[in-house]
Amino acid sequence: MITDHPLRVIQWTTGNVGRRSLHAIIGRPDMELVGVYAHGPEKVGVDAADLAGWPEPTGVRATNDVDALLALGADACCYNPLWPNIDELVRLLESGVNVCTSAAWITGGKQTPQNRQRIVDACERGGSTILGSGAHPGMTNMVGMVLSAACERVDEIRITESVDCSTYESAETQTAMGFSQDPDTPGLTESVRAESEVFAESAAMMADAIGARLDKMTFDVTFTAATADTELGFMRIPAGTVGGVYGYHRGWVGDRNVVSVGFNWTMGDHVVPPKPVEHGHVIQVFGVPNMRTVIHCLPPKDWAEPGFMGLGMIYTAMPVTNAVPAVVAAKSGIVTLADLAPITGRVAR
Numbered sequence: 001m002i003t004d005h006p007l008r009v010i011q012w013t014t015g016n017v018g019r020r021s022l023h024a025i026i027g028r029p030d031m032e033l034v035g036v037y038a039h040g041p042e043k044v045g046v047d048a049a050d051l052a053g054w055p056e057p058t059g060v061r062a063t064n065d066v067d068a069l070l071a072l073g074a075d076a077c078c079y080n081p082l083w084p085n086i087d088e089l090v091r092l093l094e095s096g097v098n099v100c101t102s103a104a105w106i107t108g109g110k111q112t113p114q115n116r117q118r119i120v121d122a123c124e125r126g127g128s129t130i131l132g133s134g135a136h137p138g139m140t141n142m143v144g145m146v147l148s149a150a151c152e153r154v155d156e157i158r159i160t161e162s163v164d165c166s167t168y169e170s171a172e173t174q175t176a177m178g179f180s181q182d183p184d185t186p187g188l189t190e191s192v193r194a195e196s197e198v199f200a201e202s203a204a205m206m207a208d209a210i211g212a213r214l215d216k217m218t219f220d221v222t223f224t225a226a227t228a229d230t231e232l233g234f235m236r237i238p239a240g241t242v243g244g245v246y247g248y249h250r251g252w253v254g255d256r257n258v259v260s261v262g263f264n265w266t267m268g269d270h271v272v273p274p275k276p277v278e279h280g281h282v283i284q285v286f287g288v289p290n291m292r293t294v295i296h297c298l299p300p301k302d303w304a305e306p307g308f309m310g311l312g313m314i315y316t317a318m319p320v321t322n323a324v325p326a327v328v329a330a331k332s333g334i335v336t337l338a339d340l341a342p343i344t345g346r347v348a349r
């Protein structure tokens with residue numbers, strides 16, 4: 001998609017994912033960075049270039065003044081905070097700022113009906129649009145939906161993130177998904193279900209795309225305890241605590257499991273998960289024919305950063321940032337990847 005003027009974009013937080021988005025926005029001729037929101041006080045006043053690892057100053061300094069950001073009249077916001085905040089989203093959307101987010105949003109189905117309605121109403125007031133994407137959920141679901149186009153009959157689309165998460169340095173996220181906790185903690189399955197419910201939203205999106213009317217969603221998970229301690233720097237996985245999380249959010253039509261979105265995650269060096277880790281996103285469409293692919297996120301020849309975590313963060317950020325032009329052009333309201341033409345990257349300049 002080519003726009004006739006650069007789209008004016010705000011970057012909301014600059015953590016693992018957000019700083020990759022910020023880097024991409026600064027580099028894109030069809031986008032103009034107009035504002036950066038900082039949650040951390042130490043980032044307020046810092047030039048976006050320093051936050052993104054960009055070589056020259058941008059002149060745009062991070063702020064926690066939301067009114068000032070809204071007054072910019074931006075076209076869009078790439079919203080990548082640790083936890084999404086409905087009040088923030090409402091303020092952005094009702095002021096006319098389109099939102100592209102990686103923060104636990106696909107359909108809004110995990111929100112309370114009241115909060116989801118607040119988002120719908122804010123979009124209507126602002127004539128704005130919200131899209132949630134990312135790597136998983138996001139890109140993986142898109143590939144699953146696209147693969148299903150090869151089938152005369154689709155029995156199930158199954159997406160599995162099958163990775164060692166040890167290099168994903170977000171202790172809050174990892175602990176919320178069960179890691180480092182006692183596997184017998186009362187309520188652990190329910191809390192992991194709730195924390196990962198955005199995967200259920202993505203399953204519902206895929207079900208809708210293949211014409212399945214779901215009767216129910218279920219969640220099942222197996223926790224595997226680590227057999228020895230691992231020190232990861234940003235967190236510890238002590239022996240006997242959760243070092244493997246294998247589970248699915250499943251959508252059902254009657255007794256048929258037609259969509260499944262889940263994970264086979266490990267952390268640390270001392271865990272044997274129920275299924276071998278495939279180091280990628282495994283996309284399976286069962287039907288006629290069966291289709292299968294694995295998405296691997298690999299370093300290019302000129303990758304200069306130590307380790308590969310940054311690649312995964314770019315893979316997470318870009319489906320969201322690259323969606324900005326399509327989301328600005330979309331009808332107002334909540335849209336999903338199933339509503340938009342395929343989002344593409346940009347050719348290198």
Ligand SMILES: NC(=O)c1ccc[n+]([C@@H]2O[C@H](COP(=O)([O-])OP(=O)(O)OC[C@H]3O[C@@H](n4cnc5c(N)ncnc54)[C@H](OP(=O)(O)O)[C@@H]3O)[C@@H](O)[C@H]2O)c1
Pocket residue numbers: 012013014015016017018037038039040041043080081082083084102103104133134135136137138169170173316
């Ligand atoms: N769909 C996918 O594939 C996928 C994959 C990974 C992550 N995600 C989601 O993407 C989002 C960002 O992930 P991330 O790894 O970048 O997260 P992160 O680095 O741990 O945190 C992101 C930013 O949130 C702000 N923050 C920190 N603590 C906060 C708190 N208690 N309340 C509100 N904001 C807080 C900070 O902003 P400042 O930088 O301004 O201080 C931080 O840099 C999360 O919602 C995550 O679940 C999606």
